[in-house]
Amino acid sequence: MNINKMVAKLVNNFNDYPLSKILRPKNESERKFFDMMVKQGWLCSKKGFPDFFVFKKVNNEIRIGLVEIKPYQDRKLKKMQLMIMELLSNYGVPCYKWTPEDGFVKIIGKKLK
Secondary structure, three states: OOHHHHHHHHHHHHHHOOHHHOOOOOOHHHHHHHHHHHHOOOEEEOOOOOOEEEEEEEOOEEEEEEEEEOOOOOOOOOHHHHHHHHHHHHOOOOEEEEEOOOEEEEOOOOOOO
16 A cells, blocks of 8 residues: 555544544643644644644645654754654655744755665
């Protein structure tokens, strides 16, 4: 199964998931991000790394993103977080660091050898 079909299946299953079971994060920075994304129509999954897997249907296209939240702009991603997000970015998965101060900062993959 290719990635588009897997994401479509996930989104369809998620749409059947009771939204009342999706809890707002307790962490202040994560809660600000969560509220902002929900207001923009995104569905947010908060289950570990990355902090959020976000997705929404725009017309007939499904958009996804991986977002790691940091409370301050000077907080860096951990080495493993950065390595995984750079690798996924190389395969076309949109990956971001988000802070309340800077908003989204795109993670760009390194050139593969």
